[in-house]
Amino acid sequence: xxxVKSLADLKxxxxxxxxxxxxxxxxxxxxxxxxxxxxxxxxxIASGAKETLxxxxxxxxxxxxxxxxxxxGCMGYCYAEPTVEVTLPxxxxxxxxxxxxxxxxxxxxxxxxxxxxxxxxxxxxxKTIDE
Amino acid sequence: xxxxxxxIMVCGGTGCRASxxxxxxxxxxxxxxxxxxxxxxxxxxxxxxxxxxxGPVVKIIPxxxxxxxVKPEDADLIIQEHIIKGRKVSHLLYExxxxxxxxxxxxxxxxxxxxxxxxxxxxxxxNPENIDEYIARDGYAALGKVLTEMTPxxxxxxxxxSGLRGRGGGGFPTGxxxxxxxxxxxxxxxxxxxxxxxxxxxxxDRSILEGDPNxxxxxxxxxxxxxxxxxxxxxxxxxxxxxIDRLRTALKQAREYGLLGKDILGTGFNFDIELRYGAxxxxxxxETALIHxxxxxxxxxxxxPPFPAVSGYKGKPTNVNNVETFANVPVIINKGxxxxxxxxxxxxxxxxxxxxxxxxNNVGLIEVPMGTTLREVIYExxxxxxxxxxxxxxxxxxxxxxxxxxKHLDTPIDFDNLIAAGSMMGSGGMIVMDEDSCMVSxxxxxxxxxxxxxxxxxxxxxxxNKRLHEILNKITQGNGTKTDLDRLRLLGxxxxxxxxxxxxxxxxxxxxxxxxxxxxxxxxHVENHKCSAGQCKALLKYVIDPEICTGCTLCxxxxxxxxxxxxxxxxxxxxxxxxxxxxxxxxxxKFNAIRIA
Numbered sequence: 149x150x151x152v153k154s155l156a157d158l159k160x161x162x163x164x165x166x167x168x169x170x171x172x173x174x175x176x177x178x179x180x181x182x183x184x185x186x187x188x189x190x191x192x193i194a195s196g197a198k199e200t201l202x203x204x205x206x207x208x209x210x211x212x213x214x215x216x217x218x219x220x221g222c223m224g225y226c227y228a229e230p231t232v233e234v235t236l237p238x239x240x241x242x243x244x245x246x247x248x249x250x251x252x253x254x255x256x257x258x259x260x261x262x263x264x265x266x267x268x269x270x271x272x273x274x275k276t277i278d279e
Numbered sequence: 280x281x282x283x284x285x286x287i288m289v290c291g292g293t294g295c296r297a298s299x300x301x302x303x304x305x306x307x308x309x310x311x312x313x314x315x316x317x318x319x320x321x322x323x324x325x326x327x328x329x330x331x332x333x334g335p336v337v338k339i340i341p342x343x344x345x346x347x348x349v350k351p352e353d354a355d356l357i358i359q360e361h362i363i364k365g366r367k368v369s370h371l372l373y374e375x376x377x378x379x380x381x382x383x384x385x386x387x388x389x390x391x392x393x394x395x396x397x398x399x400x401x402x403x404x405x406n407p408e409n410i411d412e413y414i415a416r417d418g419y420a421a422l423g424k425v426l427t428e429m430t431p432x433x434x435x436x437x438x439x440x441s442g443l444r445g446r447g448g449g450g451f452p453t454g455x456x457x458x459x460x461x462x463x464x465x466x467x468x469x470x471x472x473x474x475x476x477x478x479x480x481x482x483x484d485r486s487i488l489e490g491d492p493n494x495x496x497x498x499x500x501x502x503x504x505x506x507x508x509x510x511x512x513x514x515x516x517x518x519x520x521x522x523i524d525r526l527r528t529a530l531k532q533a534r535e536y537g538l539l540g541k542d543i544l545g546t547g548f549n550f551d552i553e554l555r556y557g558a559x560x561x562x563x564x565x566e567t568a569l570i571h572x573x574x575x576x577x578x579x580x581x582x583x584p585p586f587p588a589v590s591g592y593k594g595k596p597t598n599v600n601n602v603e604t605f606a607n608v609p610v611i612i613n614k615g616x617x618x619x620x621x622x623x624x625x626x627x628x629x630x631x632x633x634x635x636x637x638x639x640n641n642v643g644l645i646e647v648p649m650g651t652t653l654r655e656v657i658y659e660x661x662x663x664x665x666x667x668x669x670x671x672x673x674x675x676x677x678x679x680x681x682x683x684x685x686k687h688l689d690t691p692i693d694f695d696n697l698i699a700a701g702s703m704m705g706s707g708g709m710i711v712m713d714e715d716s717c718m719v720s721x722x723x724x725x726x727x728x729x730x731x732x733x734x735x736x737x738x739x740x741x742x743x744n745k746r747l748h749e750i751l752n753k754i755t756q757g758n759g760t761k762t763d764l765d766r767l768r769l770l771g772x773x774x775x776x777x778x779x780x781x782x783x784x785x786x787x788x789x790x791x792x793x794x795x796x797x798x799x800x801x802x803x804h805v806e807n808h809k810c811s812a813g814q815c816k817a818l819l820k821y822v823i824d825p826e827i828c829t830g831c832t833l834c835x836x837x838x839x840x841x842x843x844x845x846x847x848x849x850x851x852x853x854x855x856x857x858x859x860x861x862x863x864x865x866x867x868x869k870f871n872a873i874r875i876a
Contacts, residue, residue, distance in 0.1 A: 151537035154545045155423040161536075162420070165411040187403055189489040190521050191482075221490015223403030224644035228326055233403070245326045265286050270326035271338070273660070274394030274646070277610055 182215040182260055183235040189222035195229035196248060203252040225270055243270040283321040286340040292327025294663050295335040299351050303335055306354030320362055327641055327662045343384045346371040393655060396646045397630050398606040402490030407525050410532040413493040419538055421612035422497050426546040431505040440616035442628030447473055447601030448705040450694035460506040460588040463596035468508035470499050471599045473569060474515035477561040478677025481708035483632040484602035486644055488522035492529035498608035503550045506598050511552035514569050516559045561732035565780045566599040579734045580780035603632055624650030627693035637711040638665045650691040668713040676705030678725045679785030681792025701792040717814035718797040719804055723751040725789035740783030743774040747790060755815045759805040768794055813875055816860045820876040825850035827872035834864035
């Protein structure tokens with residue numbers, strides 16, 4: 149990793165990573181690239197988020213669906229762990245609760261492949277600092 | 280592939296389920312089939328919208344129409360009017376309590392302003408193990424701004440202007456703390472992050488470190504610049520292995536980018552951070568005890584003054600702030616003090632993260648502006664009490680706090696109001712209790728915690744709390760008297776006044792606050808020898824109603840101590856001198872013949 153030597157450097161990196169993330173969101177094959185974030189804080193992991201993450205990685209690989217799967221911190225919905233956020237290209241992110249292996253497969257089959265919603269969506273009920 | 284044009288989201292939270300949301304969904308599906316809309320409309324059950332007060336809730340996507348208090352028979356109307364004719368069903372819309380207008384788009388509902396995520400802004404959004412994702416969300420921009428455009432005095436003035444107060448519980452103004460440490464003259468100073476989160480039921484600091492470790496690192500560097508320190512230390516409990524891991528990764532990446540280390544961003548400012556591990560002693564959350572523990576000494580508090588700002592780690596001026604406090608700092612710098620101080624109440628600015636736990640439906644982490652009421656937190660965001668039971672009390676501030684009751688439900692939550700109500704903010708744990716909780720036992724539980732965690736250095740805390748516990752024990756055993764209640768109060772106040780550190784000074788709070796708010800329950804215990812919640816075993820009595828008992832012998836066969844006797848097919852009875860009150864007979868009886876007296 150190259151050192152950030154000045155504020156201008158930092159801004160450059162920020163623009164770069166932002167555009168890289170944007171690229172990830174709107175890739176040249178937008179019909180296929182799916183973004184999945186699995187909440188992996190202690191609470192999530194304790195409720196089986198690792199298995200959920202593995203299920204997504206393996207199943208999407210197996211079905212040859214292009215997706216970016218990342219881990220993230222606690223989303224705050226501890227009663228519904230493991231929680232997963234799925235963003236289909238061009239759509240608002242959706243958070244699903246209680247995502248075990250079966251649920252993960254259901255999300256892939258129904259939401260990711262057919263854009264049908266599945267039960268267990270957690271509605272967004274907060275504002276971000278950018279609003 | 281069919282693509283649905285419209286989605287109907289039906290709330291499947293506990294509250295809405297209880298008011299027939301499942302039936303609404305069935306009726307919606309029936310109506311959809313009736314009109315042949317199966318390929319266009321999909322009905323989905325969601326998690327809790329948190330709007331349980333006005334449940335059941337139905338939301339239509341994509342136009343964000345929000346229907347409240349929907350009845351199963353409204354399903355047909357929604358399909359006919361909204362879906363087929365494209366007209367909103369006006370009498371089901373939410374009416375804004377202030378403007379009396381019908382709100383059709385949920386984005387405009389007040390309710391969505393109930394939570395705002397500042398400290399938790401990146402938790403659940405970014406990958407905490409990749410510093411780039413933090414930078415993409417304006418990470419380290421605040422540090423850059425501070426180092427290149429502002430003097431330390433300006434930053435401190437900004438922090439003071441923002442009104443940020445310490446989120447660890449005490450609520451000391453952060454800007455003022457930085458200023459005092461800045462003014463202490465010395466060749467070496469330290470920035471310490473207190474990540475020794477010890478309140479039972481509180482986990483916001485852990486979540487921040489696990490979800491967004493860089494925000495804390497950035498804020499510590501900003502603090503270092505302000506007070507004139509080049510060394511930061513994070514005191515974190517070894518019981519948080521994942522938080523430690525993520526913090527280490529973040530530190531490594533920040534160093535690789537040169538955002539920590541020498542000559543940061545070419546400004547000549549040096550700063551680095553080391554980790555110190557605690558063994559999980561509650562008292563080490565107190566800053567002097569924390570500093571001693573970091574020095575390798577016993578985790579015992581010492582008398583203040585001198586405050587750490589004057590003489591702290593290794594005798595040098597030290598600024599100690601909590602994780603959540605630090606997490607707020609970069610946002611204040613980026614968005615400005617005047618953005619921040621518009622949020623919150625008059626004397627407590629910004630937001631507070633609460634960990635909701637106990638008998639509440641939506642257990643989890645929430646972040647609300649200061650001044651939000653307990654009612655909003657418990658009934659709207661928290662989804663109400665589990666199993667539809669009655670709310671009894673909420674414990675805030677952990678073992679140092681107190682219990683608030685129904686009459687406090689509409690009190691705006693901030694530092695000063697909670698203290699006035701006999702509790703405190705603490706680090707933000709909120710444990711909700713329902714009618715099945717015995718307040719005397721709750722007080723005893725918290726006291727047991729402080730008894731265990733007391734370091735034993737000063738007598739009021741070491742001996743006083745032990746005596747308090749003995750009196751409480753006596754009461755729950757059914758041997759208490761009314762004089763004991765006066766003794767509890769007197770002794771509690773003495774411990775409060777005479778203890779050395781915060782742990783002792785606040786340890787009687789759970790006892791004193793329950794004594795004030797639930798005096799009748801204490802009286803019930805000592806005078807009537809009754810525990811209405813049925814928690815104090817010694818005060819319970821299981822009796823068999825001879826009218827109902829069929830003599831089936833099931834209780835007789837299940838009693839582990841042979842306290843039940845009686846002939847087959849004739850009423851049985853319990854020998855109270857042998858009964859250990861295990862409740863086995865009560866659970867087994869098929870005829871509800873056994874009662875708790």
